[in-house]
Amino acid sequence: MSNPTPELFDRSKAIIIAGESDWHGKTVDGVDWHIYKGDAKEVLQILPENIFDCVVTSPPYYWLRDYGVDQQIGQEETIDDYVNSISTIMDEVFRVLKPEGVLFLNLGDTYYSGKGKSQGSDRKSSKRRFGLRAVDKSGGLGIGIRPKSIIGIPWRVAIEMSKRNWILRSPIIWHRTYRLPEAVTDRPRRSYEFVFMFVKSRKYHFDRQRLIDQKIEEDMWTIAARPKATNGIDTAPFPDELVERCLDIGCPPGGSVLDPFAGSGTTLRVAVCSGRPSTGIDLNPEFCKYMVNELRGY
Numbered sequence: 001m002s003n004p005t006p007e008l009f010d011r012s013k014a015i016i017i018a019g020e021s022d023w024h025g026k027t028v029d030g031v032d033w034h035i036y037k038g039d040a041k042e043v044l045q046i047l048p049e050n051i052f053d054c055v056v057t058s059p060p061y062y063w064l065r066d067y068g069v070d071q072q073i074g075q076e077e078t079i080d081d082y083v084n085s086i087s088t089i090m091d092e093v094f095r096v097l098k099p100e101g102v103l104f105l106n107l108g109d110t111y112y113s114g115k116g117k118s119q120g121s122d123r124k125s126s127k128r129r130f131g132l133r134a135v136d137k138s139g140g141l142g143i144g145i146r147p148k149s150i151i152g153i154p155w156r157v158a159i160e161m162s163k164r165n166w167i168l169r170s171p172i173i174w175h176r177t178y179r180l181p182e183a184v185t186d187r188p189r190r191s192y193e194f195v196f197m198f199v200k201s202r203k204y205h206f207d208r209q210r211l212i213d214q215k216i217e218e219d220m221w222t223i224a225a226r227p228k229a230t231n232g233i234d235t236a237p238f239p240d241e242l243v244e245r246c247l248d249i250g251c252p253p254g255g256s257v258l259d260p261f262a263g264s265g266t267t268l269r270v271a272v273c274s275g276r277p278s279t280g281i282d283l284n285p286e287f288c289k290y291m292v293n294e295l296r297g298y
């Protein structure tokens with residue numbers, strides 16, 4: 001990853017500038033967007049500090065899916081390694097976020113199966129490149145957890161981030177009205193995930209009136225999950241409405257937005273459509289190309 005050229009930050013150029021691993025353009029309304037292909041930590045390290053007003057992001061969940069690229073998050077052998085990977089990237093997010101900025105971090109949980117190698121043909125594992133997943137191995141994931149337990153990943157990450165200087169202001173429940181695709185019969189099926197609202201200072205941008213006006217539960221958001229992608233890429237995208245709500249309450253009009261795990265670019269698309277310049281990072285080159293093509297149309 002080379003340093004971005006000064007040209008990439010020249011806001012007067014209403015064109016797309018394509019580098020080897022970064023793209024920059026403007027919407028027809030003149031709203032800037034940037035896309036960087038690379039590892040989130042490495043890319044964030046080359047960005048200046050205190051430049052973003054709001055971050056809305058959803059990292060890969062632990063052993064839930066294979067994004068097909070080396071260096072991807074989510075395939076760590078131990079829980080501690082996964083928590084550390086996410087928290088270390090969030091350390092960099094802390095640095096690039098303005099003092100009055102807000103981070104919305106969407107995280108889901110994973111069950112520890114500990115059942116070993118699957119007998120028979122498992123549709124999911126046949127797609128995985130890495131053989132036996134850490135969550136299927138015996139040994140309790142290094143923390144002595146018993147098979148069939150939910151790991152508690154979101155809170156493990158949130159607590160680690162709190163130790164690293166973040167202020168956790170609100171654990172928001174995203175109640176997904178399309179259930180997660182689970183076939184279990186011996187426990188309740190899951191219907192929610194967390195969106196943690198973190199800040200870095202005591203004073204920050206927050207427009208609570210937007211929640212009051214919508215007459216909703218303020219910390220429980222019922223929003224339908226996106227149906228399975230049909231556009232040729234499957235990033236497990238979050239719904240536009242989730243991003244809209246985060247930006248409504250946590251980002252001033254015209255404020256700059258970041259998604260360090262941008263995937264199909266939901267955060268960037270919603271942000272530029274509301275007049276907010278946005279930056280996305282993703283490791284997968286196909287997803288980056290998809291985002292560039294999408295944003296070209298705005």
Ligand SMILES: C[S@@+](CC[C@H](N)C(=O)[O-])C[C@H]1O[C@@H](n2cnc3c(N)ncnc32)[C@H](O)[C@@H]1O
Pocket residue numbers: 038039040041057058059060061067071072073235236237238260261262263264265266267281282283284287
């Ligand atoms: C859950 S998806 C994000 C989906 C996105 N919110 C959307 O709406 O499409 C997580 C993304 O993180 C990317 N990713 C995985 N490891 C990464 C890393 N180390 N650095 C940057 N991106 C990474 C994956 O390629 C994937 O697109």
